[in-house]
Amino acid sequence: MPNVAEQLTAQLAAVVGSGSITFERSACSAFAIDDLVPQCVVYPGSAAHAAAALQYASNNGLAVVPCCNATKLSTGNVPRRYDVALCLKGLDQTRHYEPDDLTVSVEPGIRLGSFQELLSRRGLWIPLDAPDGAGSSLGGIVATNASGPLRLRYGAPRDMVLGMKIATVEGKVIKTGGRVVKNVAGYDLAKLMIGSYGTLGVIVEINFKLYPLPPRRVTRAFRATTLSIARDFRRKVLDSPLSPSRMILLDPGGSAIIRAGAPIARPAEHYEIWIEFAGSEAVTHRSLTMIEGIAASAGLAGHPLEEAAADGGWSRLADFASPGRRGPEDVLLKVSLPLSRAEEFIECSLREAGAAKVGHAACVQLGVGIIHLCLTPEERASELLAITGRIRQAAVQRGGALTVLHCPAGMKKNIDVWGTEPDDFPLMQRLKQTWDPNGTLSPGRFLGHL
Amino acid sequence: MRKIPLDRLKQIAGAANVLWRPEDLMLYEYDGLSTQSAPDAVVFPSSTEQVVQIVKTAAQEGIPIIARGAGTGLSGGAVVVEGGVVIAFARMKKIVEIDVENQRARVQPGVVNLDLSLAVSDYGYYYAPDPSSQKACTLGGNVAENSGGPHTLAYGVTTNHVLGLEMVLPDGTVAHTGANYWDRPGYDLTGLIVGSEGTLGIVTEITVRLSRRPEAVKTLLAIFDAIPHATRTVAAITARGITPAALEMMDGFTLRAVEAATHAGYPMDSAAVLLIELEGLREAVEEETEQIEAVCAENSAREVRRARNAEERDLLWRGRKNAFGALGRISPSYYVQDGVIPRTRLPEMMDYIGQVEERHRLRIGNIFHAGDGNLHPLLMYDSRDRGECERVTKAAAEIIAKCVELGGSITGEHGVGMEKSELMPLLFSADDINAMKKIKSVFNPRGFFNPGKVLPTGKMCGELRVHTGAGGQLAERG
Structure with a gap:
């Protein structure tokens, strides 16, 4: 390995303009991926600078990870190499x-x-x-x-x-x-x-x-005592003329998060469904009337939410699914399923978590089939790897896939965060090889260690 | 001349499913673009396995393979450039699976677009992208072209409704992209293949999303005495943030031809009409109808009619969807263009088309997806009049150049195909095109899947590759 620092200062700085590159340890650590800290951060001031920096890196065998606010750097397999963090903060026009x-x-x-x-x-x-x-x-x-x-x-x-x-x-x-x-x-x-x-x-x-922007947004929250009630509700909504803008199912752990912003030790026993409608006064009014009817017929108890409470809940939920906001010991999973299999999957993952004494908080995007699931160690952190494997199997058995969005660095070494390679993977390999022949961009981080 | 392994093809697909006599091949010499070129053979496989065998056979001999659905495409995508074997999907037309609860269907590429919607309509679902040729065009062709249609304004084009594909690669391997759920990890090859016009792989199965039918539908016909009134209305509707399910425009010339053919009830003396459809909850449709009526009135609409029942609505749409055919009654030939502009530039663009019409002494009809800014000028001509043919090609090129100048695109939904491959440099730099060539080299390195399409061949720099004259081969000028 050449003395990258020296080489870069002289040459890369000329390419991207001095002042656009830093070797300071603290700046580099901000873009660390697991235990890997880049040797420098480059801040291109234009698209052409970014391209020049990439070309320089490619010609000189350096590995580059594009980034900005480091909110998703913990997703992906550990890169094989990581020399330059290419921070695009400056391109903000x-x-x-x-x-x-x-x-x-x-x-x-x-x-x-x-x-x-x-x-x-x-x-x-x-x-x-x-x-x-x-x-x-x-x-x-x-x-x-x-x-x-x-x-x-x-x-x-x-x-x-x-x-x-x-x-x-x-x-x-x-x-x-x-x-x-x-x-x-x-x-x-x-x-x-x-x-x-x-x-x-x-x-x-x-x-x-x-x-x-829709003129009005209204949210209703409902409590469900069982997952089969939730499934019944989801079916009825999707079978109705309603078009909710969001519809989620929270397990007891997830319900605690949307309310408190953090997992709590002893969450409630029930599931919660949040549903939002957007549109005019007349549209949201009619939607609420209809949804209350559907909820009642499915056996759900509901209550309206103040707009502020609803907005707070939705934004806490968005943060919950952010890898950058999870603690170092948390495991954050994204499960994608045929939408009809979501509730039974949750039943299964809850059972697994319960048996392993691992905290479980989930948000299911009803009607979409995407689930964000956070596992937190309660007694033995070592359980997380095994249970993630079992939950992945549950997702695959139901015709879906599981991605680990965030997990402790140690665990990542023992699991492929993206799962197994599909039969079109050789095409992906060839694409990567053709577009990035020297493995400059985030080498090893993506599916199949591309 | 290249040797076509007819015996082998017959072995694979059955003798009855291989066409090779010149008189049998005539049907496959063209699609919706006015250009003719005969393939060496046409094969009708009935399974993915047969497609694999055909591809392997052709690969051995280096014979071009061109996939074909119903041949309704308008850019020459399904027409051979230099001979080859056409794989026609007429026998692969099974709806393999309908999964209503998961809002998915899995189909073979030969399934006709409308047939899928009909098959799921009892469940209250439909397949949203609705090209005007939906009674005939196939889903395989839709995938190849990334087809649109009037209702894609609100619901998106083909690529927004396709989740997964099965395809055969030039070496005969079968690959499955995407899934029946969202976000399978890995590169989105499905998104890349949709719209790649048969140049990257031969699609043999498609997983699509089904959409719930809306509770209420309202169809309006806004009538204008001047074209600028209509175009300003379109811009105003967009700027007010009203998104109709469809927002179509037809000029007076076109609507008179359509009315004479279909008796849809279009006013013969108007300068332009907008066909506007609103969908959703009853309340939303009611409110939006009022808003649209107000915008139309502000922009000097003569009248806004509401279709009173399904029959009236169907009639209005029948006029729109059969318009191209109706124009055949008044002109021996026409050439449809497919350009896109930012919607606010519509008034300016329509003026420009008027100028082109005058400058080249042509008749140009306009019937198009106004809400998307997706133009379809129809240039009338007589293929026996050589001078007129040349003027039509020139006029079309000028219209496309103007679209690009206004910040638009050379094609919104008909595809690049053969027609516009040499116009790609209008939009893309050599670097951009090289990046696309790299993609092609990954999937189709020897280039024998649909050769001479999409990417510029460099042979006719900057020209439309269309043959407007009668008979003969593709015009090679420049």
Whole structure:
């Protein structure tokens, strides 16, 4: 290994401009992945700088992890190498904002929270409640295809991105898609980038489709004593003309989190369902009337929530699903299932957790089939690895998959956080090989240690 | 001439399922784009395994493979460029599984778009993307082109409704992308394959999302005495944050042709109409109807009619969806363009199309997805008139160039295909295109899946590859 520090100071600083690179230990530690601390942090001031830094790294055998606020760095397998944290904080400009066209193009460093604030001044938003929206950059959210319960009605970043610019290890900034809402010109490379965890290129500009802010949002919370009541409710709602914007099921542990913000030692015995409707006065009024009828017929007891209490709950929930907000000993899992299997899966994972004396807090996106599940060690931390394996098996048996979003560094060495490789994995390998032949971008971090 | 292993193909698919006589191949010389080129053979497989065998056989001989659904595409995607074997999916049209509780269906690529919606309608569900050709076009073709349709304004295009694919790669391996649940770990190859126009793999099975039918639907016909009134209304509806399920525009010239053919009730003396559909809860539909009516009035609409029942609604839509056919009654040929612009630029763009029409002494009809800014100018011509053919091609190129200038795209839903491969440099730099070539090299390294499509060949720099004249081969100018 050459003396990377010296090499970089002289050459990389010339590429990205001095003052855009730091070797300070504390700055580097902020972007550590598990026990790996990068040797420097580069802050590109433009897309071209980012591309130049990537090219330099690729030519010199350095490994780069794109990042911004370090909210999702704990997700992924431990990288094989990690020399440079490429922090995109400085790329935080709004490029083309066309509120009347409902489109915008932005740089990746803007945080979702401040972006929503900007949009709300014109009565717009992107209907995305990704984990830790206040702390997460749009680039990070898109690179990980992060979404929250609003996915039920509005989809994921995948459904909102119209195009993007990507910095490649060849030192180029390439464009895919465009800024119009319908476009089929050329291969949709944005789809490849979305959810690729920075292993193919670095997103340096994103074009989003925008949506009008709904005039009113109302939430109802219901208590369910059993999971089969919850299942019955979910079926009835999906079978009705209602289109809730979010609908979640919380186990007793999850219910404690949405109320208190942290797991509590002795959570209540019941499950909780939160459901939100968005629209005009007439629409939300009718929706509430209908949902109360459905809840009563399914055997649920409900109560309205003050808007503030509801907003607080939804945002605590988003934070709950953020890897960066979990404690070092916690295990945060994301389970994706055919939506009808969610309740029985929870039954199974609760049983496993109970037997192993491990804390269990879950949020199920009803109607979507995505579950965030936090396991906390109560007696023996060593149980976490084994129970995660058993829970993964339960997900796979039900036709789904499990990703470990966050776990103690020690545990990560003994588990593949993404699970087994599917039969299209050879194509993914070839894609990675073609786009990043020297393994510059987050080497080893993604599925199959790509 | 290349040798086509007909015996082997017959062995694989059965003798009755291989066409090779010139008179049998004539049907497969074209799709919806006015261009003709005959394949060497057409094979109708009935299973993924047969597709694998066909691909392996073709691979050995280096014979191009072109997948084909119903041949309704409008960019020449299913037409061969330099011969080859067409894999036609007419026999792979099974709906393999309908899973209502999970809102999913698994289908073979030959299933007709509308047939899927009909198959699930008893459960109160449908498949949302609805190309105008939905009575004929196949889901395999929709996946290849990432097709849209009038209702994709609110619900998204094909890519937003496809979760997983089974596909055959050039070496005969079968790969499964995505899943029937969201967010399978790994690269989103499904998202990449949808819209790749048969150049990356041959799709043999598709997992789609089914959508719940709305409680209420209201269809409005807004009538205008001037085109700018209609285009300004579209921009105003978007800017007010009202998202109708569909927002279609038809100019006076087109609607008169449509009315004569379908008697849908369009006013013969108007300059333009907007066909607007609202869906959702009854209350939402009621409110939005009032809002739309107000916007229309503010923008000088002559009248806004509400379809009173399902019959009237169907009639209005029949007019819209059969419009291309209706134009055949008034012009021997027409050339449909498919450009996109930011919606606020619609008034400006329609003026420009008017100028092009005048400059080139042509008739251009306009019927399009106004809410998305997705234009479909229809350029009328007579293929026997050589001068007119040339003027049509020029006019189309100018319209597309203007779309790009306004910040739009060269195609919104019809695909690049053969037609627009040489226009890609209007939108993309050499670096951008190289990145796409790299993708292609991963999936289709020898390039024998649908050769000569999507990516520029460099042979006819900057020109539309369309043959507007009668008969003969693809025009090769420039």
